[in-house]
Amino acid sequence: MFRLEYGWAEKINASPPGSKSYAQRALLVASLASGRSQVNVNEPSDDVKAMVRALRAFGISVRGGSVNGGKPLTPATPVLCGESGATIRFMTTYAAIADGGYSFLYGRRRLNERPIGPLLEAINQLGGWAVSALGNNRPPVIVKGGGLRGGAVIVNASESSQYVSALLMISPLFEQGASIKVTNAVSRPYIDMTIRVMEHFGVHVDEENGIYKVKKATYMPGTFNVPADASSASFFILLGIMSGREVLINGLNVDPPQPDLRAMLDVVSRIGWTYEFTSEGLRVYPNKPVREPLELNLMDSPDLLPPVSILGLQVPVKVTGVKHARGKESDRVHAMASELRKLGAETVEFEDGLSVTPPKRPIRGASLNGWDDHRVVMALAVADAALELGSVIDGYENVSKSYPNFFNELSKNGYRAVLL
Numbered sequence: 208m209f210r211l212e213y214g215w216a217e218k219i220n221a222s223p224p225g226s227k228s229y230a231q232r233a234l235l236v237a238s239l240a241s242g243r244s245q246v247n248v249n250e251p252s253d254d255v256k257a258m259v260r261a262l263r264a265f266g267i268s269v270r271g272g273s274v275n276g277g278k279p280l281t282p283a284t285p286v287l288c289g290e291s292g293a294t295i296r297f298m299t300t301y302a303a304i305a306d307g308g309y310s311f312l313y314g315r316r317r318l319n320e321r322p323i324g325p326l327l328e329a330i331n332q333l334g335g336w337a338v339s340a341l342g343n344n345r346p347p348v349i350v351k352g353g354g355l356r357g358g359a360v361i362v363n364a365s366e367s368s369q370y371v372s373a374l375l376m377i378s379p380l381f382e383q384g385a386s387i388k389v390t391n392a393v394s395r396p397y398i399d400m401t402i403r404v405m406e407h408f409g410v411h412v413d414e415e416n417g418i419y420k421v422k423k424a425t426y427m428p429g430t431f432n433v434p435a436d437a438s439s440a441s442f443f444i445l446l447g448i449m450s451g452r453e454v455l456i457n458g459l460n461v462d463p464p465q466p467d468l469r470a471m472l473d474v475v476s477r478i479g480w481t482y483e484f485t486s487e488g489l490r491v492y493p494n495k496p497v498r499e500p501l502e503l504n505l506m507d508s509p510d511l512l513p514p515v516s517i518l519g520l521q522v523p524v525k526v527t528g529v530k531h532a533r534g535k536e537s538d539r540v541h542a543m544a545s546e547l548r549k550l551g552a553e554t555v556e557f558e559d560g561l562s563v564t565p566p567k568r569p570i571r572g573a574s575l576n577g578w579d580d581h582r583v584v585m586a587l588a589v590a591d592a593a594l595e596l597g598s599v600i601d602g603y604e605n606v607s608k609s610y611p612n613f614f615n616e617l618s619k620n621g622y623r624a625v626l627l
Contacts, residue, residue, distance in 0.1 A: 209603045211588065213595050214621030219447040221616050222457040223439035224250035226465060227609055228397065231258045231293050232404040233431040235301065235376055237274040238267045240408055242428035244274045249433070249458075253608045257289035261298045261312075265305060276428060281308035281352045288314045288346075290536065290608060292321050293369055295346055299326060300373040303335040304380050305352035311340070313347035316579065317536055320345060325363045326370040332360045333374075333381065357381025357423075365391035366531055371419070372401040379410045379424040387419045393531045396466035396507050403463055407431055435459040435488070437468035439610045441514045442585045444471055444491055446620070448478065449521060449593035454491040460484055470508035474515060477501065497522050504528040505560075509535070512560075513586035516543045519552055519563020520590055530559040536608070537578035546587055549573045550596065569594055577602025581609050588613075592622040599627060 225248035235258065237244035248255060259269050266280035279301060286302075288295035295314050302310035313319060324344025330337040334356030340347040357378065364371050371389050375398070378385035392398070398419075402412045409427035413420040435458040447454035459468070461484060468489075475482050475491055478499065482491045501518060505511050506528030518524050532539040544554040544561045550573055551566030575591075575598050577584035584602040591598040603626060606613040614624045 208599055208601050208627040209624045210597065210599050210627060211592055211617070212623045212625055213592070214623070216619075216621045217452070219443050219452050219454040219620055220457070221440065221443035221455070221620070223436045223459065224252055224610055224612065225433035226436040226438075227252050227254045228293070228400060229404065229463065230255045230433045231297065232372065232376065232401055233433060234258050234262060234269065234274060235297055236404050236408045236426060237428070237431065238262050238269075238276050238279070239377070239380065240276040240426035240428040242276060244276060244408070244428040245272050245430040246274055247272045247430070247432045249435070250612055252611055253289060254291040254294065257291040257294045258297070261286050261288055261294055265301065276426070279305040281305045281310055285311040285313060288312055288318065290315050290318045292318060292367070295348070296323060296326055296367070296369040296373045297376065299323065299337060299348050299350055300330060300377050302350035302352060303330050303337060303355055304377050307352045310350045310352065311347060312350070318346060321534055322366045323348060325366065326373055329360050329362050329370065329374055330355070333357055333385070355381050357383035357385050359386040359388070361388045361390060363391055364389050365393060366534060368392055368394040368397045371398050375401050375412065375419060375421065376405060378421040379426065381423060384422045385420070389417045389419065392417070393506055394466070394509060396464070399464070400466070404431070434463055434465065436609070437465040437471065438510045440489070441467060441471045441511055442589050442613070443616065443620070444475070445514045445517065446589045446593055447491055447493070448475075448480065448497060449518065449590070451493050451496065453493060455487060456489040457487055459489040467508045467511055470505060470511055474501070474503070500524070510582060512539050513543055513582040514589065516547065516561065516563055517586050517590040519547060519554070520550060520565050520569055520594060523562070523564050525560070525562040527557065527560040535580070537580035537583060539580065539583065542578040542580060542583050543586070546575050546583070549575060550590070550598075569596055572597045574598070575600045577605060579605055581605045585610065585613055588617065588624075592617060
């Protein structure tokens with residue numbers, strides 16, 4: 208548990224880590240290119256480290272940012288994917304193209320409760336063999352290597368777009384290439400992110416009417432510079448908004464695109480603030496106190512649910528389109544509704560979101576649960592910092608999953624975390 212000691216900085220200044228979404232994709236694709244690639248990522252998070260460990264388990268040499276690609280080898284021991292949903296989903300398909308034998312992949316804590324059934328079904332349709340070890344369509348999973356025939360497959364992506372990304376990245380190695388029809392897709396821009404990485408390493412993807420087609424092809428080695436992470440940046444943008452201060456996010460730019468950046472800039476514009484991209488990164492300028500209610504559909508950016516919902520301590524906020532956020536590291540809809548209620552807000556949960564009505568005066572000195580979820584912990588810490596609520600918050604250690612330097616960044620801006 209921790210609480211914050213409050214200071215003050217005239218402006219908010221933050222340097223977020225490299226995007227774990229881009230880093231995980233680039234590392235995997237680079238591992239499939241014959242030759243040496245370079246994936247440069249600032250401040251690797253626990254999820255990125257989980258991907259590196261998993262690749263090494265399959266015989267891939269990864270040292271620093273250097274990736275020596277080649278044919279994946281079936282691991283001799285079970286592969287631990289940490290708490291990273293992307294890692295276990297991406298490596299499940301990766302195991303299907305290993306040299307033969309059976310791979311066993313598993314995770315820690317809530318990862319073994321997160322869904323993976325549609326991905327296993329797709330692998331089986333494409334000529335492979337993959338099962339849930341406990342028969343519940345969740346990890347651990349067992350996958351037979353030896354390659355996939357490929358061809359046409361339909362993927363229900365209502366739970367996660369990562370199913371589609373996992374298949375796309377290995378599809379150039381299929382004997383028949385792939386035609387992947389996607390239904391009910393959430394977080395579709397993350398599929399576009401995957402395609403961006405694939406094309407950076409020399410493989411083209413055709414898309415029309417939700418059908419992605421990839422011909423048998425060869426990845427080429429290259430260098431990929433991972434951008435600053437927009438999802439992590441959102442917490443400090445919200446800290447500036449809630450406390451009325453200018454924000455500088457170092458190293459964050461529009462290219463390569465990130466869905467959470469686009470959604471966060473929409474929030475900035477809708478509250479009447481302004482922003483610009485400079486040689487330093489993204490600057491957000493205050494205009495007026497936030498007063499107007501916000502209604503947001505975050506279907507394509509569910510990771511923004513925790514930070515955006517804390518605005519509900521100041522103005523009415525309604526977030527929809529995030530049913531899939533219930534299957535993350537926590538049920539984030541329920542987690543945020545529960546904790547904001549402890550701070551005096553009126554909250555209502557829907558199947559796909561929540562509404563938050565601000566209290567006349569937030570409750571001070573509350574004891575808050577971080578739900579073992581890095582984004583919930585960071586959102587609550589930002590709310591406490593912005594409004595100086597004197598809360599005690601559980602889950603200090605969880606932030607390393609995506610933002611290892613988060614509390615140092617808070618300290619740089621005047622808020623020191625004290626462990627209790």
